[in-house]
Amino acid sequence: MSAPAAKSVTASLPQKLCSMCGLCMGTSWPAQESIKSCVFTSGWLGSRERALFGRERARDNPEEMLFGISSERFVARMKNPLPNIQFTGIITGIAKKAFETGLVEAVVTLHRSPEDYFLPVPVLARSTEEILASGGSKPVLAQALASLEKACQQGIKRLLVIGACCHVQNLREFQRLSPYLNGIEIYVVGIPCTDNVHPKNFRSIFSKISRSHETVRHYEFMQDFTVHLRHVDGTLERVPFFSLPQDISSSELLTDCCRSCFDYLNGLADITVGYIGAPLHIEKMYQWVLVRTEKGKALRQLIADELETYPETSAGDRTAMVRQYALRYTRDGAAEALKMSGSMPLEQGFMLAEHMYTTGPRGLEFVRYAIDTHVIRNYYFVKQNYPEKLPALVPAYVYSILEAYGLEP
Ligand SMILES: Cc1cc2nc3c(=O)[nH]c(=O)nc-3n(C[C@H](O)[C@H](O)[C@H](O)COP(=O)(O)OP(=O)(O)OC[C@H]3O[C@@H](n4cnc5c(N)ncnc54)[C@H](O)[C@@H]3O)c2cc1C
Structure with a gap:
């Protein structure tokens, strides 16, 4: 294809x-x-x-x-x-x-x-x-x-x-x-x-996520920390974010843009x-x-x-979760984060997703969580890979987020 x-x-x-x-x-x-x-x-x-x-x-x-x-x-x-x-x-x-x-x-x-x-x-x-x-x-x-x-x-x-x-x-x-x-x-x-993702990589990624990628008709990363895949026969397959195969987030597959x-x-x-x-x-x-x-x-x-x-509506507090996420971008936290990275077995992934959904951020607070973590990840990606573009690409509000979590620009 x-x-x-x-x-x-x-x-x-x-x-x-x-x-x-x-x-x-x-x-x-x-x-x-x-x-x-x-x-x-x-x-x-x-x-x-x-x-x-x-x-x-x-x-x-x-x-x-x-x-x-x-x-x-x-x-x-x-x-x-x-x-x-x-x-x-x-x-x-x-x-x-x-x-x-x-x-x-x-x-x-x-x-x-x-x-x-x-x-x-x-x-x-x-x-x-x-x-x-x-x-x-x-x-x-x-x-x-x-x-x-x-x-x-x-x-x-x-x-x-x-x-x-x-x-x-x-x-x-x-x-x-x-x-x-x-x-x-x-x-x-x-x-x-x-x-x-790039169109040329889509099916190879998708085939690693779903048990039957060719019959999926609806696909979305949802607020309960799982990917929802609705199949042509109406059945819903869910995959916890934490159990996604590690190689689908490799730098070749996630686009630089x-x-x-x-x-x-x-x-x-x-x-x-x-x-x-x-x-x-x-x-x-x-x-x-x-x-x-x-x-x-x-x-x-x-x-x-x-x-x-x-x-x-809004519930929960994202701060601790974002702080935990941000650790990987600090000198002391990077090695620890590396040790903890990897794909979890499904059962464990579901337990963690359920825990985060029921006790973590929801509604507007979930949006704040998603924006904070993506902004932090993307800032350091640009800094590392396109340092010459940093001043032009990054809007002012990004620096306020870095500051809020005590991160070095
Ligand atoms: C890659 C991707 C990631 C997304 N991530 C999020 C997210 O994290 N959070 C969130 O709230 N929403 C996200 N969305 C948007 C979400 O999937 C729905 O499009 C949105 O909620 C509107 O739903 P609807 O039923 O009103 O859309 P529909 O009435 O079905 O209309 C969707 C419209 O989006 C257009 N569209 C589909 N794919 C693309 C594309 N690749 N580029 C441009 N236009 C497109 C369609 O052609 C259609 O016109 C994402 C969409 C894409 C394509």
């Missing part, structure tokens, strides 16, 4: 960091124009956040510092979940309504490859059927922005873009710096995203829709929504009648 063939200039990029976002795949603008906007060239958030919101996230506001700027946040689910979606289909619901009401004429998103259920094909969706066919995760790096060129060629004036954080960072900067998207009103729905990411919650989207801050419920599949801009409000309003909404 292979990723869909795609023309890309990424092989000739001057940099190794590339998330294959698709912006430099076309011929309508020079690749150098895309590279100028690339988040791995000029860095996460910072001036981009200022350009969108008129200010950067406040570092003295603990929630905004971690979750990004937003005007409203809540837990929600679609009253009638859509078919073939990831959770309840809030994103696909927004896209469908935005198209059917004429707010947008087309949607930049992804379809599934006919070669492999989990591989993406960039698409400019221009009908309700095409939008409905775009639901669900394709858990690999995806060239979603390749369809922007098509939107320009087709004279689209109002466009919805659905993307992960790197897509959205690159899109915003490209629209700001280059003239090619001038005159297009763009709405952006963002997914939280982390630890994505995802380990150089500092925008887990897609801070430049008009609206971010995930699940990570919602309570875990295996049937209800609650989601977590962050409305960030006026356009985000308009998108949320489109499906207001289709949503059940609930207030956010």
